[in-house]
Amino acid sequence: MNKLLKTLVFQNQISVSVLDTTDMVNEAIKIHSLSPVCAAALGRTLTVCTFMSSTLKNKGDKLSVTIAGDGAGGKITVCGNGDLQMRGFIDNPQVQLPLREDGKLDVGGCVGKNGRLTVVRSMGLKEPYSGSSKLITGEIAEDFAAYYAFSEQQPTAIALGVKIGKDGKCIGAGGVVLQALPGTDEGILVMAEDVATQLTNVSTLIEQLGAEGLIKKLFGDDITYNEYQPKYECLCSREYIERVLISLGKKELEDILEKEGEIKVDCEFCSNQYVFTKEDVEKFFN
Ligand SMILES: [Zn+2]
Incomplete structure (x- = not known):
């Protein structure tokens, strides 16, 4: 089961989120037949976007994130909402890359370090909020930390990890996000940074301890938190696709039917x- 645990630490000045997204990443692997490096790149993005979706004010608010880098995997797109229904894809899902010298998957090579990260939040009838920043390493965690620093002026430490087994399935995926609330003391920020720098292998920690075990390891057995259950869930429907087709116009659809049947x-x-079918299209315009 996917999990998101949220609480406040360090005199209630830092919000901490611990995520186990192992099942979500496996769902993405199944749907898109992802190679290990693509599973890691998309999985890390799904994980940090689950955190971002949890900061939306209302359940109906929507988040849409694109990472457009110059790596072999192409663009990554992830969407979510305040209900933590998450979904995403990567343009070249079967790309394979050699492991890095340290034996880890080369997510930076898959994503690329030249390009932009763009975040759009839609809140009901209000104008959507859009922010963007340059990619730093293409390793995802650093790129989102930079996004929060530059685009939202919110000091944020992010650790993300996805571990893929020999059979291509995910055996541990998740993350830890520490975010300073407005007006946080300098000393507290340093303490939060220290916690984040310990987290060099978050996928193994999630595999071995789960989200509860990890939050207790970091902040003690007495820590209390709220628990949420994010999931991979697409919200597409036949009605939605119909509306998109209708917006293309009758002539355009008739041309496709003529060519493709x-x-x-x-x-x-x-x-x-x-x-x-032709009959369906006729009904659209009746
Ligand atoms: Zn769908």
């Missing part, structure tokens, strides 16, 4: 295929 639409987030 029917209209096939694949959802990029869940690989579901929707098929529309």
Whole structure:
């Protein structure tokens, strides 16, 4: 089961989130047939975006994140909402790269370090909020920490990890995010940084301890927290695809039918295929 544990630490000046996203990453691997390095890149992004979605004010608010780097994997897109229903894809999901010298998956090579990270938050009827920053290493955690520092002026320490077993399945994925609340003392910030720098192998810690074990290891057995259950869930539907098709116009759809016989639409987030016949299209415009 995926888990997100949230609480306040260090005199209530730092919000801490501990995530176990192992099942979410396995769902993404199953849907997209991800190579190990792509599973790590998309998995880390899904993990940090789950944290970001948990900071949305209302359940109906939406988050959309793109990482457009110059690496072999291409662009990464992840969406989520305040209910922590998460989904995502990477443009070249089967890319393979040699391991780094330290034996880890080369996520930086998959994502690339030249490019931009863009975050869009949609809140009901208000104008969407959009922020963006340059990629730093393409390793995801550093890139999001830089995004929070530059684009939102919010000191944030992020550790993310995805561990893939020999059979290609994820055996441990998750993260720890420490975020300073406004007006946090300098000394407390240093303490939070210290916690984050200990977390060099968060995927192994999640594999061995789970989210509860990890938050207790970091902050003691007496720590209390709120628990949430994020999941990989696509929100596409036949009705939604119909609305998109209708917006293309009757002529355009008739041209496709002429050439292809029917209209096939694949959802990029869940690989579901929707098929529309000539009769379906006629009904759209009646
Ligand atoms: Zn879908």
